[in-house]
Amino acid sequence: MDELRELYQEVILDHSRNPRNCRHPGDATCQARGDNPLCGDQITVYLKVDDQGVVTDAAFEGRGCAISMASASMMTDLVKGKTEAAAKDLFERFHQMCTTDDAASAEGTELEKLQVLSGVRDYPMRVKCATLPWHAMSAALAGEEEVTTEK
Amino acid sequence: MSGVAEASAVASPPYDVEKIRRDFPILSRRVHGKPLVFLDSAASAQKPRQVIETVKQVYEEDYANVHRGAYELSARATARYEGARETIRAFLNAEKSSEIIFTRNATEGINLVANSYGGAFLGAGDEVIVSELEHHSNIIPWQLLRDRQGLVLKVVPITDDGEFRLEDLKALITPRTKLVAVAHMSNALGTVLPVREIVRLAHAAGAKVLLDGAQAAAHQRVDVREIGCDFYVFSGHKLYGPSGIGVLYGRQELLQEMPPFMGGGEMIGTVTFEKSTWARLPHKFEAGTPAIAQAIGLGAAIDYVSELGLDRIAAHENALLNYATQQLASIPGLRIYGTAPGKAGVISFDMDCAHAHDLSTVVDRAGVAVRAGHHCAQPLMAKFGVAATARASLGLYNNKADIDALVSALDHVRELFGR
Numbered sequence: 001m002d003e004l005r006e007l008y009q010e011v012i013l014d015h016s017r018n019p020r021n022c023r024h025p026g027d028a029t030c031q032a033r034g035d036n037p038l039c040g041d042q043i044t045v046y047l048k049v050d051d052q053g054v055v056t057d058a059a060f061e062g063r064g065c066a067i068s069m070a071s072a073s074m075m076t077d078l079v080k081g082k083t084e085a086a087a088k089d090l091f092e093r094f095h096q097m098c099t100t101d102d103a104a105s106a107e108g109t110e111l112e113k114l115q116v117l118s119g120v121r122d123y124p125m126r127v128k129c130a131t132l133p134w135h136a137m138s139a140a141l142a143g144e145e146e147v148t149t150e151k
Numbered sequence: 152m153s154g155v156a157e158a159s160a161v162a163s164p165p166y167d168v169e170k171i172r173r174d175f176p177i178l179s180r181r182v183h184g185k186p187l188v189f190l191d192s193a194a195s196a197q198k199p200r201q202v203i204e205t206v207k208q209v210y211e212e213d214y215a216n217v218h219r220g221a222y223e224l225s226a227r228a229t230a231r232y233e234g235a236r237e238t239i240r241a242f243l244n245a246e247k248s249s250e251i252i253f254t255r256n257a258t259e260g261i262n263l264v265a266n267s268y269g270g271a272f273l274g275a276g277d278e279v280i281v282s283e284l285e286h287h288s289n290i291i292p293w294q295l296l297r298d299r300q301g302l303v304l305k306v307v308p309i310t311d312d313g314e315f316r317l318e319d320l321k322a323l324i325t326p327r328t329k330l331v332a333v334a335h336m337s338n339a340l341g342t343v344l345p346v347r348e349i350v351r352l353a354h355a356a357g358a359k360v361l362l363d364g365a366q367a368a369a370h371q372r373v374d375v376r377e378i379g380c381d382f383y384v385f386s387g388h389k390l391y392g393p394s395g396i397g398v399l400y401g402r403q404e405l406l407q408e409m410p411p412f413m414g415g416g417e418m419i420g421t422v423t424f425e426k427s428t429w430a431r432l433p434h435k436f437e438a439g440t441p442a443i444a445q446a447i448g449l450g451a452a453i454d455y456v457s458e459l460g461l462d463r464i465a466a467h468e469n470a471l472l473n474y475a476t477q478q479l480a481s482i483p484g485l486r487i488y489g490t491a492p493g494k495a496g497v498i499s500f501d502m503d504c505a506h507a508h509d510l511s512t513v514v515d516r517a518g519v520a521v522r523a524g525h526h527c528a529q530p531l532m533a534k535f536g537v538a539a540t541a542r543a544s545l546g547l548y549n550n551k552a553d554i555d556a557l558v559s560a561l562d563h564v565r566e567l568f569g570r
Contacts, residue, residue, distance in 0.1 A: 001516075001563060001566070001567075003516065004512075004513055004516055004563070004567060005567070007512070008509070008567055008568070013567075013568065038524065039507075039508060039523065039524040039525065039538070039539050040524060040525035040529060040532060040538040040539050041508075041538055041539070042538065063538055064506065064508075064538070065506035065507075065508035065509045066505070066506060066509045066568070067508075067509070123512060125512075126508070126512060129508060
């Protein structure tokens with residue numbers, strides 16, 4: 001049970017029960033649906049990007065497990081105010097944190113907030129749950145309408 | 152009367168599940184430090200030592216390609232491969248072993264019928280009827296055929312309990328109905344379909360019937376002549392046999408008229424660049440080197456379940472299903488999907504406090520393997536308004552302790568996620 005509490009930390013449970021930015025903004029400039037065909041989970045990410053390439057609003061709708069819901073909730077909080085490039089870069093670093101043991105320390109960086117999700121490293125089948133909303137965000141920025149975790 | 156009862160008691164010893172479990176080496180391993188509790192046999196069943204040893208023995212002593220060499224080893228391999236076909240014929244009570252086609256799995260069997268029978272005998276406007284509870288493998292081949300040949304694909308709705316009602320089928324059948332293709336048993340709900348009546352209705356309308364027996368074959372006796380179906384498919388790996396081998400049964404007069412599915416070695420009579428002729432049944436449908444050791448392994452798996460007795464296996468699993476249903480239903484916030492009368496060893500469920508994946512991750516840490524997801528039946532999941540459920544499915548080796556372990560692991564789920 002203790003190791004499970006490592007995965008399902010209170011922060012994750014809180015985000016999954018009360019997800020932030022879970023709505024469909026009418027003024028989104030791009031959106032994409034992320035599908036995990038292995039499990040049927042779907043998340044649609046909505047972004048509003050201004051002329052300077054800054055994400056001024058981020059939101060999502062969908063249903064999924066605690067991990068994917070919490071990840072979507074935290075992601076939409078974090079990318080708001082970031083440039084497209086910075087949002088993509090954060091995804092890169094987050095992905096690394098979820099898949100490799102020797103990822104650089106997140107301390108003092110914005111990655112620190114996402115560290116609660118890094119427990120998926122020990123659950124290879126669940127990494128895609130954590131990254132599903134990020135794949136959808138990245139697809140939305142690339143102008144694609146849907147993306148799947150199975151390429 | 153008591154004499155008869157005693158005699159049958161001698162002929163049929165009690166179902167000793169603990170002894171049976173010792174035939175399955177994998178059941179003695181541990182997962183995350185806990186004894187393995189395997190409740191995912193509907194996805195793929197574990198293998199008894201008798202099957203594992205048979206496959207090993209084939210490779211060590213009797214392996215060569217089949218139907219090719221004149222030498223001793225090839226003759227032996229061929230005899231064992233064809234022996235497995237005869238074992239399967241008897242298992243299904245088919246009339247002739249030439250009606251038994253080896254495929255990779257049930258999926259390939261359905262694709263074979265869709266492409267060969269459907270390609271030759273179904274045309275624009277002809278109707279194929281499936282049901283709402285089908286596995287994707289009995290939906291997609293017909294969709295592909297529909298898009299290619301302009302068929303009409305109709306779907307028999309399922310009730311909220313997961314029941315298939317004959318009147319709903321009857322309402323869809325028209326003079327244009329050419330084929331009814333349905334599951335014998337639902338992999339997602341456990342519903343067992345009234346296949347004899349389905350065949351009667353379809354045949355009365357002049358339609359053929361294909362049954363997807365991927366789930367049913369492991370849980371009940373199947374007699375294709377008693378059922379009266381035209382085609383029956385199943386997979387070896389769900390029947391305690393190897394993966395990579397499956398079976399299509401087809402009535403000879405239909406198989407005879409059907410064109411080949413795939414071309415290659417073994418399926419030919421004579422070949423010239425101008426024109427070729429096809430081998431006789433069943434080889435016409437078995438292009439290329441088949442899964443030789445797997446076919447022989449499937450024969451061993453069928454010998455194994457036949458020795459235990461499909462009827463006794465079914466009785467054991469149904470008693471356990473009742474126990475499991477009672478235990479799970481007593482858990483607060485747990486909802487069971489599919490409660491059709493006469494259902495077999497599958498329980499789909501979810502909990503209000505946790506998503507199926509989270510649930511599955513948590514019980515896995517207690518050594519309990521259950522499936523979480525859409526069970527390759529997305530239209531059915533959509534009907535129930537869920538993206539995913541957890542599914543516990545029973546095999547001949549499961550016991551009450553397995554169910555108790557699941558129930559206790561679900562307590563952990565409530566502890567973690569419950570508010």
